[in-house]
Amino acid sequence: MIKLQSDYNSGAHPKIMEAINKYNNDSFICYGEDEMTNEAKKEILKYLKTDSDIYFVVGGTSANQIAISSALKPYEGVLALPSGHINVHEAGAIEATGHKVLTLSDSLLINPKEVKKNLEEYAKNDVKTHMVKPQMVYVSIPGENGLVLPKKDLEELYRICQEKGVYLYIDGARMAYALSSEYSLEDFAKNSDIMYIGGTKCGLLFGEAIVINNPKLKEDFSYNIKQRGGLLAKGFLLGIQFKALFEDGLYMEIGRLANNMSSYARSELSKLGMKFYYNSLTNQIFPIASKKLYEKLEKEVSLEKWFDLDKDNLVFRIVTTYKTKRKEIDYLVKIIKENI
């Protein structure tokens, strides 16, 4: 059965597995103090062109929790879209560290002007010490809806944050798929205070690279990782994987391959007259289909229903990965064509 439902329901890219197997019997220092980890950091920094500090952790919720709680004072909160992963899908991991997730108005992409207005209204509030102080802005690139904040918006958002003395944090769980002619990893590093480069959804067994760009956030960071339960004993496993992921540009290639296939799918489905709920150019696309069509489709292809649009129609999600083959998309298109 063709699998287009997820980018993290299977093991690692063959080159990653090869590296893990290669080093399986070697002996390393524990807790991320090993040579592989150091080399992995160097490989990533080649792309960032910054003097950022890098730490590896196992998962995305852990990365978000550690990055955000390490930067904020107890009374400070983080601004996010209502649909933000930290606001909805992390079981209160941020609040568990004592911090409020402050919500902006509901929209597909974060709006720098609304952030500016929010910060300015807060600053002039008479009883602002009775309120949570917004001290960080959280943005996912790409978002859960596959959309990528345009570069000029990210730059404007970061200018606003710097002007207001507020941190900008990028959740890059699927950052590989946001890379394009517009965006390089360097752009993300230079337009944020802290971010994470996701590995779990981009070819690794597991692993996320927290990247600290703002020197003010670097001090004593590793304590936070240990205290929040995020320090992997065999940290070299993260080093080995990230080294393999970055040393020959594999990360970029994984993003490119997946995006090529989603682009191909989007184009072929458009030819059949299909519409898309979000205008995504990354590896997740969201076609609108009749429920009847979807019923037939899901018998042949693993997909995820996103939500019911109305009585007769729904939105579903196609996720492509480095493993997705053109003939798999062709087969999907064929079934749709026959049933539309």
Add this chain to the structure above:
Amino acid sequence: MIKLQSDYNSGAHPKIMEAINKYNNDSFICYGEDEMTNEAKKEILKYLKTDSDIYFVVGGTSANQIAISSALKPYEGVLALPSGHINVHEAGAIEATGHKVLTLSDSLLINPKEVKKNLEEYAKNDVKTHMVKPQMVYVSIPGENGLVLPKKDLEELYRICQEKGVYLYIDGARMAYALSSEYSLEDFAKNSDIMYIGGTKCGLLFGEAIVINNPKLKEDFSYNIKQRGGLLAKGFLLGIQFKALFEDGLYMEIGRLANNMSSYARSELSKLGMKFYYNSLTNQIFPIASKKLYEKLEKEVSLEKWFDLDKDNLVFRIVTTYKTKRKEIDYLVKIIKENI
């Protein structure tokens, strides 16, 4: 200058001060284990007609923080209106204990049907263990806007909470002013799991009575008070005040006197054609006035501007208390009449 801006910017009711002075040289057991405290609880229970547990704390944020955090498990949250005091004006006191404030849609009063729908949608969510579990509903009676949730709505809300196994918590900072022919204290106690009866805004120097109606929430409650910094060393001061507040129905009288004056003001201002932004029947009313009028008004009467309605008009707040005199309202009305 006439003072109509607040119900807690001055000391205590004369009878409360009399009691404090009377016992000033007596010797008591500390930390709320004294006889005055026990008697105060008994006086309150006469009105509640329940076997609730009662604990006294100094302030409202402390009461909310202790009551909510003591009832919830780490991954559980509390549903509230976006404008709820705990969501906006407590500097993240709930999140500081690790719990998320989950927000309903914005409205003047909490809607039992929306709560029901929210709980049911949560329950059927596929990934609900990735989300904060709504385990308590927070409602202020009266609300910040002076409005009182109708009794049938409170009863419906409590039925829903009981059916869904969720706690209902009433923030009664100004509960005295919600008492009426419709509502007695008994009604609140019988339609909630836990609540607090506010003293600070109803005639005391300070003090709030946390009332635990649901036996499941009673165990070991006093540990929570101490741990959250809410245990008053000279707890007998709370006992003395609450005893004096309840033994001759003073609490009810304080509410009645203030409501009579706000009712009189509302009626007189209506006669002048003034409109009110919220349809409040409690001790806070919110007339709409031209900015010009308000400018003149605030030179003679202490009031609080609530917000700008448009370029020319604003909403302001009149707060009455047991101290408010008919002639003060008459004077206010006179100035308005001359400047309208």
Add this chain to the structure above:
Amino acid sequence: MIKLQSDYNSGAHPKIMEAINKYNNDSFICYGEDEMTNEAKKEILKYLKTDSDIYFVVGGTSANQIAISSALKPYEGVLALPSGHINVHEAGAIEATGHKVLTLSDSLLINPKEVKKNLEEYAKNDVKTHMVKPQMVYVSIPGENGLVLPKKDLEELYRICQEKGVYLYIDGARMAYALSSEYSLEDFAKNSDIMYIGGTKCGLLFGEAIVINNPKLKEDFSYNIKQRGGLLAKGFLLGIQFKALFEDGLYMEIGRLANNMSSYARSELSKLGMKFYYNSLTNQIFPIASKKLYEKLEKEVSLEKWFDLDKDNLVFRIVTTYKTKRKEIDYLVKIIKENI
């Protein structure tokens, strides 16, 4: 019955009550933004001779919780004696804010050299990022045992803290009784980063003054008070009390009167051959008595048994206050003399 069991089981000093009564009908700005609060701060600063920031809160556990949690990053802890109030008697109020209380070895007074050694051993530990970082030292002056850290030890301790980049915090719940020819309030302010001057156990109805001496700890402090539930709505009550407590040196007098009486008691009891368990010169003294004697004593005088020393003997506590009279001590001595 003569009362020598506690310094906080009764109301306030007459001058404090007089001030509260005097201002009871005046109208003030809430939340500590009022003029009385500002004046109280000025009165205290006259004694401190620093440019410290001062905030008033209601109780000691609240003061400790707010002061400590506001200064520490999540992974940092506070060093204290095992018998420290924060370690034993605050129901985990410090841990509730996420911070570990790190314990020194058990001793009557904190030993600056042990603190130094502790900090140095921590600093050279190979896996120190797996450990809680000691970033504050907590010292009570006087301690629970009535003993006062000698001034040269406090000075040495503060030098060590400054050298190591660690904060020194003084819990001054009974600071009035530590004032002497050796110590002025200025000495405490100049030898600590943050401290609180206790009011509850020194003549007030309630109230503690948090004094921030280190500019690094001043920023945004008031958010912490609100978030931890410590902000008194009618903050002017704290201002009124502390102004009255400091404007004519009443605080110093309260300390002096109590210490004079404990000194008299100590001297008279020594003449009878009684021994003391701790060598306290403050308002708490700890005589050793046979259980037989104590049994008779407690029928005539309110006292507190401290602990059993052996089968036949125990240690009890005598607490003197500004209210204690020479004839009360004489009566105590008389009973002891008759029964020894």
Add this chain to the structure above:
Amino acid sequence: MIKLQSDYNSGAHPKIMEAINKYNNDSFICYGEDEMTNEAKKEILKYLKTDSDIYFVVGGTSANQIAISSALKPYEGVLALPSGHINVHEAGAIEATGHKVLTLSDSLLINPKEVKKNLEEYAKNDVKTHMVKPQMVYVSIPGENGLVLPKKDLEELYRICQEKGVYLYIDGARMAYALSSEYSLEDFAKNSDIMYIGGTKCGLLFGEAIVINNPKLKEDFSYNIKQRGGLLAKGFLLGIQFKALFEDGLYMEIGRLANNMSSYARSELSKLGMKFYYNSLTNQIFPIASKKLYEKLEKEVSLEKWFDLDKDNLVFRIVTTYKTKRKEIDYLVKIIKENI
């Protein structure tokens, strides 16, 4: 160079790697809802012979943090030896969830009688609501020193806990090495409320199995894992590993092989007259050596210095694993013999 310094500084047992490789291209449901995870649980339950709930997490600090914080109410704490891993080496991970680690007196193994006394003294304390309530006992089996609490002591400890209504939690980071003729996994499951079976130090790439034996602790457990950042996205990796670890008794074999080698080493070194600091029968042994000898030794064998015993002597640690070969021990013994 011979490696005897650690049991977790290298990859996984070949059979584990084989399983991971075998399933690398298969597609699984995420977040531990997959079939491999279910099968792994069944394999483990065959050994436990209980109806325990099992959850897999990545690391030990995470397991401790989640297990402990999920069981305790905010004001409750966990009793541990001062040397307990949670008290010293987890950067305050327990306190970060709001709970105090309460310490027993320093000793090599937890003493059931001291626990009993501690709980009884707490229960009769007059001001116990001002203190953290001990509600869980933490014990590592084996401990950091390689010692195993005798089975009769564990049974007594569990009886005491049950009698007092307190939970018993076993940290089984190295549980494989505590298995013996005395102890089976079943014994641990039947004598604790909750525990974890360690994988990281017993042959896995990573992974610990939290086992909940007490039904009261089972409800909603998975929320806690997500909220504390411990839910692995590709949870099937834990399922695959634990299935392979238990289906043919590999876990038991890993423990046996390592213990055989440490036993052999202990016996051979004893023949040379060497003494051991702890009387450990598990895979960590702690010989005492002159510093001169150790200096020579560490040039040929990777070991870990534990601490300086005196000016001339030290204690070092030998750790054996399933990979340790008899000839490696022989070589170690030979060097010692030549230099003793």
